[in-house]
Amino acid sequence: MTAVAASRLITVEINGVTYEHEVPARRLLVHFLRDDLALTGTHIGCDTGNCGACTIHLNGEPVKSCMLLAVQVDGASITTVEGLAPDGELTPLQQAFSEAHALQCGYCTPGMLMSASALLERNPHPSEEEVRIALQGNICRCTGYWNIIEAVQRAALSGGSA
Amino acid sequence: MTTVETPTTEAAPETTLERGYVGLDYPRKEDRRLLQGQGVFVDDIKRWGMGYVHFVRSPYAHAKILSIDVSKALAVKGVYGTLTGDEVALQTDPFFQIASEPGAHVRDYALAVGKARYVGDPVAAVVAETRELARDAAELVEVEYEPLPAIVDARRALDEDAPILHEECGGNLAWQGTYEWGDLDAAFAEADHIVRISELHFDRFNSTPLELDGALVEYNRGTGQWTLHCNNQFPGFAIIMMGPALRVGLDKLRFVTQDIGGGFGNKITSHPQLVACCLLARKLNRPIQWTEWRTEFHQSMSHGNERWFQDIEVAVKADGTLLGFRCKALDDAGAYLRYEPLGGVIWSQVTPGMYRWRNIRVDFTQVMTNKAPVSPNRGYSRMQHLWLTERIIDIVAHELGFDPIEIRKRNYIQPEDMPYETPNGCVYDSGDYPRALDLALELIGYDQLEERRRDAESRGRLLGFGIGSTLDSGTNNFGQSQLINPDLQFSGNNEVATVKLDILGEIVVTLGTTPQGQGHETTAAQVVADILGCSPDDVTVRAGHDTYWNSHAGFSGTYASQFAVTGLGAVKGATEELARQMRVLASMVFGCSPDDIELVDKHARIKGNPEAALPFQALGAIVNAGNAGFPEDPPPLNARYVFRPKFEVPDKERKFGNLTLTYAMQIHACVVEVDPETGYYEVVDYAAVDDCGSRVNPKIVEGQVMGATAHALGAAIWESFVYDDEGNLLTPNFYDYHVPHALDMPPLRTGALESPSPFTPLGTKGMGEGGGAGIHAVCAALQDALRSRGGAIVSDSHNPYHRVWAMLRDPDATRANVEVVSK
Incomplete structure (x- = not known):
């Protein structure tokens, strides 16, 4: 190991703001977001890329930010949960989550919202099976998923996406 | 399709509150911040100059620690300092032990002292400027171990030649006690049938909250006071454990939590790590940030109690009336007694389950093994015992030809019996179990079952139906701890x-x-x-x-x-x-x-x-x-x-008294389809009926029912902490430990009854644990499905596909576990 890892300057747009930042080459994207930029809405629940709590949009696609190094997003555009409703007005999807009681502790919720909003972007009227498939990479330990699936379908019916 | 119905609601419950907002599905105040990523979880908290801690953990299940050399770690630029077991032993006292003899002699510290006792036991800690550096530097700590033989199977832990974890205890026994109520001899004399089950096994798992344990600990040098921003879910307990260990008054420990990413009991016993953080904050004069990694949680934190039930004998009348049972219970506490041996008494909150049998004897033994320490997990200790009672019901029904529904209804405590005093003096406050079962049957469409069975057969599948009836006892009388250790002074709540x-x-x-x-x-x-x-x-x-x-x-x-x-x-x-x-x-x-x-x-x-x-x-x-x-x-x-609920200290001689104030109830029903070629099965239909008295917010209650159902299904089918013979955990992450995801969940219908508690200010009952009803229901459904293929007996709470395949392949091997003697 080396005590001080090599670092690199990256430029990345996150929630509409452009950041220029020197990051250690080994730093995970999720730690860059959370520890360096204080965007703590993106969470960590595992070491292995299974849980999906860290899901963000990278150039419009949902990805797990613990599975990327920060240096890999140089030049990219990212949306995190903080960017879903920047003016504080909840999106139809967020409202549906609350109405359907699709969150309890709220720890998986940001990742769920990012996966679900990406689904609704590409498929505004998903079937229940399509919702389940889209969320299979996101673990929730509180709800058993039933209300989450219902919330996504409610949001689809209301015509709202992200 | 998820169908959520509440077809029956009883008349408005009597409470002293005029119901206005109480009783409504009022939208949650918490949601807005959580939906926008504005919750504050423990890892979100940062302080100037803080150091990240990483624990050095034992790769051996059992080993002497001969030496620890931190010099290479300390030499790395950006490393702030270290802590070893020797320092901990000097600066703290061992944690107070709940156990009486012999478990009372366990010397448990924040870090392993002298010996490591499970894979993942923390032996040292390193603090550095970044998470990455702390983790790297931890690898530079050189620990010289002398590996020792490990004891992994609780059934061997008391053997003469078994390796001993805590020499000061003289063996691996943590606690032993005999519970007996009623007249067993008379019950077995009166019985027309005696059903013997030689062994049942309740598996080791836990609810794996998505957020890991953690803390941001600050030390105020001037006042000698620590502030612990953390996610410990039972500060009352943690402070009582930590103050004496740190040799300070309890007011020196300020616990602060905000949002906690799931607990399920698993975040009760983080006090050893919190003490390590306190010592480091004081030693290094800087805030200490600790966030566990997923593998660390799986290896070291709060496994659920694994329990063996042996030599079970059940006294049954010809008409299906259950008179009583006796058995041995062998509980595997893992390497340290962090909340244990409370599990040795907490099961007795629900001694008879939901049934009227009055003659019960349980010889309870808890042992220590070279596995992660256990501590509460949703349904804690009652779930294991309720699984036993439900297994007994379904095995008796299977062997003697009773209908699983009829035998339940015949033996359930009836609504007119409420409030009902159990053989050990607990008082079930209210409920209508037969009606709840009828509602569950209605929700799952029981009248169509035989048609569905034929349909499944036509597709080459075996259909099975099972019931799990269970209790969620709530509001502990901590006086029950005195049944474990008469010298303890805790009581009430x-x-x-x-x-x-x-x-x-x-x-x-x-x-x-x-x-x-x-x-x-x-x-x-x-x-x-x-x-x-x-x-x-x-x-x-x-x-x-x-x-x-x-x-x-x-x-x-x-x-x-x-x-x-x-x-x-x-x-x-x-x-x-x-x-x-x-x-x-x-x-x-x-x-x-x-x-x-x-x-x-x-x-x-x-x-x-x-x-x-x-x-x-x-x-x-x-x-x-x-x-x-x-x-x-x-x-x-x-x-x-x-x-303050009104409790008395239980009678320690008779082990008799009211141990919990309320008894919420759940009845689950499920339908499985089994592929007889492979053992693969799916839960294809599911219903859950809950009665927790008056509901303040029915939507929140239903959310708890759903969550408990999902945990139970996970435990029944996929989730298990599997150890090899040398004590290596084979399921240390979410790849190997499969928690259910969205595609795994069956269609669910929920129903609710409201039988207000006469003992509580709002008519409410504590709820949320669900009593493992899903585990009971899946076991029952599998046994039903296998009936036509040799009639295997389900003897384990955890039934992955390969185990079902084994039961299909050799049903007689499982049937040897059961014997019926009829007079």
Whole structure:
């Protein structure tokens, strides 16, 4: 190991703001977001890329930010949960989550919202099976998923996406 | 398709509250911040100059620690310091042990001292400038071990030649006790059939909250006080454990939580790591940040109690009446007794399950093994015992040819028996079990079952139907700890709330609880609003817990199904006192009697006279900011209430007494389809009926039912902490330990009954644990499905596909586990 890892300057747009930042080459994207930029809405629940709590949009696609190094997003555009409703007005999807009681502790919720909003972007009227498939990479330990699936379908019916 | 129905609701429950907001699906106050990523979880908290800690953990299940050399780690630039077991042994005392002899002799510290006793046992800690550096530097710590043989199978732990974990205990026994009530000899003499089951096994798993354990610990050098921003869910317990270990008074430990990403009991016993963080914060004079990694959690944190039931004998009458049973229970506590051996008594909250048998004997033995320490996990210790009772019912029915529904209805405690005193003196407060079972059958479409069975057969599948009937006992009488150790002084229970009317008329509530998603801010506001005559939106319930808010007591926390009783009982008591003070103040202003004042629409007014009304803002201002010239001392508009359920210390000789205040009930029913070629199966239909008395917020209650169902399905089918013979955990992450995801969940219908508790301030019962009903139901359904293929007996709580395949392949091997003697 080396005590001080090599670092690199990256430029990345996150929630509409452009950041220029020197990051250690080994730093995970999720730690860059959370520890360096204080965007703590993106969470960590595992070491292995299974849980999906860290899901963000990278150039419009949902990805797990613990599975990327920060240096890999140089030049990219990212949306995190903080960017879903920047003016504080909840999106139809967020409202549906609350109405359907699709969150309890709220720890998986940001990742769920990012996966679900990406689904609704590409498929505004998903079937229940399509919702389940889209969320299979996101673990929730509180709800058993039933209300989450219902919330996504409610949001689809209301015509709202992200 | 998810169908959520509440087809039957009983008549409005009797409570002393006029129901307004209480009883509604009021939207959760917590949601807005959590949906926007604005929750504050422990890893979100940062301080200037903080250091990240990483623990060095034992790669051996059992090994002497010969030496630890931290010099290479310390030499790395950016490493702030280290901590080893030797330092811990000098600077702290061993944690207080709950156990009597011989477990009382366990010497448990924040880090392993002298020996490591499971894979993942922390032996040293390294603090550095970044997470990455701390982790790297931890690898540079050189630990010289002398590996020792490990004991992994609890059934061998008391063998003469078994390796001993804690030499000071003289063996691996943690605790042993005999429980016997009724007249076993008479019951077995009266029985027409005796059903013997040689062994059942309840598997090791836990609920794996998505957020890992963690803390940000600050030390105030001037006052000698630590502030622990953390996600421990039972500060009352942790502080009592930590203060004496750190040799400080309890007020030196300030616990602060806000949002906690799931707990399920698994975040009760983080006190060893928290002590390590305290020592490091003091030693290095900087804030210490600790966040566990997933593998560390799986290896070291809060496994559920694994339990063997052996030599089970059941006394049954010819008509299916169950007279009683006797068995041995062998509980595997893992390497240390962090909350144990409380599991050795907590099961007896539900001694007879839901049944009327009066003659029960359990010889309970708890042993220590070279595996992760156990501690509470949703359904803690009762789930294991309730699984036993449900297995007994279904095995008896299977062997003697009774219908699983009829034998349940025949033996259930009946609604007219309520309140029902169990053979060991617990009092089941209310409930209608047969009706709940009927509702579950209706929800799952039981009348179509045989048709569905034929349909499944036509597709080459074996259909099985199973019931899990279970209890969720809540609001512990901690006096039950004295049945484990007569020298303990704990008894009863309590929780605290404060409510004040603030300077500008704001209503502010603090709780002693540590919610992890149960919606305490919302339900507390519903109760306050109904008493003060305002909306829940007018009520600020501070998020989380702070021991310095004066809403902390010895049992504060969120655990063991009690908030709706203890937490809301405290909220109700404090709010009623505040309402009284507000009426007194208004009566002083108006020169009338407090009885003439009513609180309506955020005003205190003379009854029937809307003109004579003081807005809450004016009341707050009089006391707080405009009290000059006031003729009398105004009331403080600040109320603290300690809710205390009325308990007695149980009789230690007879092991008799009321151990919990309320008994919520769940009945689950499920349908499985098994592929007879491979053992692969799916839960294809599911229904869950809950009765937790009066529901403050039915949507939140239903959410708990759903969550408990999902945990039970995970445990029944996929989730298991599997160890090899040398004590290596084979499922240390979410690849190997499969938790259910969205595609795994069956269609679910929920139903609810409301049998208000006569013993609680709001008619509520604690709930949320679900008693493992899904595990019971899946086991029963599998046994039913396999009936036509040799009639295998399901003897394990955890049934992955390969185990089902084995049962299909050799049913006789499983049947050898059961013997029936008929007179």
